[in-house]
Amino acid sequence: MKNLLIFILACTTIVAGYIVAASKLRLGIENVEGKTEKVIRGDLTLPINATGEVRAGLRVEIKPEASGEVVEIARNAGDRVKAGDLLIRLQPDDEKRSVDRAKQELQVAEARMVSDQLALDQAKGADLAAAQSRVDQLAPTVEMFLYRKEKLEKMSPTLTNEEELLERRTAYATQVAQLAEAKAALERAKLAIPRAEQELRSAEANLEAAKANLGDAEKRLVKTTIVSPVSGVLADVKVQRGEVVQGGKTTFTGGTVLAVILDLEKVVVRAEVDESDIGRVLAIAPPWATPGHEADAHVPDDLAAAAKTMQSLPDISVESFREESFTGVVERVYPEPKSLSGVVTYLVDVVVVSDNKSRLLPGMRADVSFTSEHVTNVLLCPNEAIREGPRGKLGVYIPKPGAAHEERATEFITCTFGLDNGNYSEVREGLTEGALVYTRLPNKTDKDKEKTKKDRKGA
Numbered sequence: 001m002k003n004l005l006i007f008i009l010a011c012t013t014i015v016a017g018y019i020v021a022a023s024k025l026r027l028g029i030e031n032v033e034g035k036t037e038k039v040i041r042g043d044l045t046l047p048i049n050a051t052g053e054v055r056a057g058l059r060v061e062i063k064p065e066a067s068g069e070v071v072e073i074a075r076n077a078g079d080r081v082k083a084g085d086l087l088i089r090l091q092p093d094d095e096k097r098s099v100d101r102a103k104q105e106l107q108v109a110e111a112r113m114v115s116d117q118l119a120l121d122q123a124k125g126a127d128l129a130a131a132q133s134r135v136d137q138l139a140p141t142v143e144m145f146l147y148r149k150e151k152l153e154k155m156s157p158t159l160t161n162e163e164e165l166l167e168r169r170t171a172y173a174t175q176v177a178q179l180a181e182a183k184a185a186l187e188r189a190k191l192a193i194p195r196a197e198q199e200l201r202s203a204e205a206n207l208e209a210a211k212a213n214l215g216d217a218e219k220r221l222v223k224t225t226i227v228s229p230v231s232g233v234l235a236d237v238k239v240q241r242g243e244v245v246q247g248g249k250t251t252f253t254g255g256t257v258l259a260v261i262l263d264l265e266k267v268v269v270r271a272e273v274d275e276s277d278i279g280r281v282l283a284i285a286p287p288w289a290t291p292g293h294e295a296d297a298h299v300p301d302d303l304a305a306a307a308k309t310m311q312s313l314p315d316i317s318v319e320s321f322r323e324e325s326f327t328g329v330v331e332r333v334y335p336e337p338k339s340l341s342g343v344v345t346y347l348v349d350v351v352v353v354s355d356n357k358s359r360l361l362p363g364m365r366a367d368v369s370f371t372s373e374h375v376t377n378v379l380l381c382p383n384e385a386i387r388e389g390p391r392g393k394l395g396v397y398i399p400k401p402g403a404a405h406e407e408r409a410t411e412f413i414t415c416t417f418g419l420d421n422g423n424y425s426e427v428r429e430g431l432t433e434g435a436l437v438y439t440r441l442p443n444k445t446d447k448d449k450e451k452t453k454k455d456r457k458g459a
Contacts, residue, residue, distance in 0.1 A: 033408060034442030036399070037382050039435045044380060044426055046419050048280055048370040050271040050348070054318070054360045057266025057351075060230055062087065063255035066220040067247040068094045070239050077236050081228045081261065088237075088258055090224040090245065099221055102214035109210040113203040120196035123189065131186040138179040145172040220247060232263040235362075267352040267360050269316055269328060271368040272338065272345040280372040281348060282333060284312065291335035303329045304353040312371035314350050318364050327354040328368070373419055379427035381417070384439040386425060389414060395430060396437040408442040 068090035075087055149168040228234075237259045239245060248255025273281050282290055286306075287297040300306040307313055307329045316326035328350035337344050350368055352360060360366075385396045395414040403409035415430030431437070 034438050035440035036436040037385065037439050039427060039431045039433060039437060040380050041377060041433050042380050043374070043376045044378060044419050044421055044424060045371050046373040046421055048273065048277045048372050050273045050277070050368045050370070052269045052271030052348075052350070052366050052368055054362055054364040054366055055268045055270055056232075056235075056262035056264055056362050057268055058230065058232070058263035059235075059362075060232075060261045060263075061257050062226065062229070062259045062261065063248040063257055064088075064090065064226055064245055065223040065247050065255075066090055066092075066095050067245060068092065068224055070241050070243045070245060073237060073239070073241060075234050075237070077234055079234045080232070081234050082231045083228055085228045086225065087228055087234070088226040088239070090226070092221055092224040095217065095221040095224055098217040099214070102210070102217040106207070106210040106214050109203070109207040113200070113207050116196065116200040116203040120193070120200050123192045123196040127192065128186075128189045131182070131189040134182040135179065135186050138175065138182050142172070142175045142179050145175045148172075223247075226258060228261060230261060230263060232261045232265075235260045235262045262362060264358070264362075267357045268331070269350045269352060269366045269368055271348045271350055271366070273348050273370075275337065275344040275346065277370075277372075278333070278346045278348075281330070281346075281370050284370065284372055285330045285333055285348075286310070289330045289333050291333055299331060303331070303351050307353045312374060313353075314371070315369045316350065316352060317367045317369075318360065320361075320364060321359055324356060324359070325354075326352050326356060326360065326366075328352045330370075375419055375426055378418070379431060379433055380424040381415070381427045381431060381437060382439050383420065383423060383425055385437040386415075386417065387412075397441060398435060398437055410438060410441065 070088060071091050072089035073087075074089070075081055075085065081087070145168070149172045152165055152168050238257050239259075245256035245258065287293055288299045307327065310329070314328045314330065316328050317324075318326070330348060331351045332349040334347040334349075337346055339345075348368075381396065386394060387397065389395045389412045393414045394417065395412055397410045397412055400409035400411040413430050416428040418426030418428050420426070
């Protein structure tokens with residue numbers, strides 16, 4: 001047994017030594033002879049990469065309109081619910097008392113309106129008629145007393161006496177004063193009418209407010225039974241049985257959040273695109289997604305169907321499902337930038353339209369790749385082979401045609417390049433398919449360098 005272990009250890013040492021030696025030999029050969037690759041033909045895509053967060057298409061926070069104690073929780077987090085399904089039930093006693101108070105306030109408002117209506121009718125009718133009648137009654141009496149006073153004043157002093165004249169004048173002045181008072185009372189009666197009308201309008205407004213308050217109270221009483229407003233997945237239930245919650249319409253805080261529902265039929269990745277790339281994203285975005293788009297450019301109701309008519313779609317990947325890819329459609333580009341530590345980005349909503357979108361959950365970090373430019377069936381050269389030539393132009397070095405292999409002679413070819421995806425560049429001029437290019441130039445020996453000098457002198 002001991003000999004067997006020694007034998008295995010020896011074999012392992014020999015194999016490891018062989019691998020190390022072969023590796024060093026290969027590197028040595030590459031350093032001397034250089035390394036070449038072929039120019040190939042294929043497709044090239046220039047991507048724009050961004051990161052983002054998976055979100056639900058709709059997130060609804062449910063707050064109660066009523067206040068009260070939680071007496072029943074019908075569904076749990078993670079359950080799928082439909083619009084109208086019962087979620088939570090509150091103790092209705094508080095809201096019943098609110099309804100009773102609102103009914104009492106309505107009765108008071110109705111009684112006041114009836115009283116103010118009667119007051120207006122009286123002001124327009126009996127009070128105004130009585131004041132007018134008093135004026136009408138006193139006006140001829142004043143004229144009669146004036147006639148008697150003037151008649152006595154015109155008579156001969158021998159036929160009158162001072163006492164009778166004083167009585168006539170006093171009686172006339174009294175009637176004039178009574179007529180003036182009656183006219184003032186008439187004006188007061190006329191002014192009482194608009195005041196009574198204003199009181200009636202105020203009573204009508206109070207009555208309408210009381211009716212509205214009663215309606216709201218009755219509605220809140222009904223709302224002690226809380227149902228789902230939308231269909232989706234119940235993401236979280238934030239209250240427990242026995243907890244007292246506050247209604248959103250009776251508090252300044254907006255009410256207690258009871259639950260959160262997510263509509264996962266629509267899954268969105270909100271990506272942050274760097275400011276240097278947002279221009280290219282806008283160039284490939286559909287018309288409805290660009291800021292300031294025309295009014296008739298609406299987001300299609302079925303984005304999955306619209307995606308089938310588009311040439312290039314954003315690719316989405318998440319860490320949770322590394323072997324799967326997801327496809328999306330740009331729905332919206334937000335015009336307001338987001339700045340953090342001097343880095344400016346723009347938010348872009350990408351709606352996931354691939355069939356496997358149900359695997360994505362809100363909160364997952366996602367990588368989004370936008371295809372800004374794409375070419376097909378073009379020559380592709382490794383970027384490692386692209387160098388600056390003797391005259392400052394870009395190109396590649398190739399094995400010199402006709403030269404012996406051991407000479408390791410090279411020739412520089414000036415080229416015109418197009419798109420570059422970081423690994424390969426599009427070759428527009430200068431090379432043909434299958435051509436060998438140096439990604440690592442060979443190292444010449446002293447003998448090779450001396451021969452090159454002689455060749456140059458001879459030339």
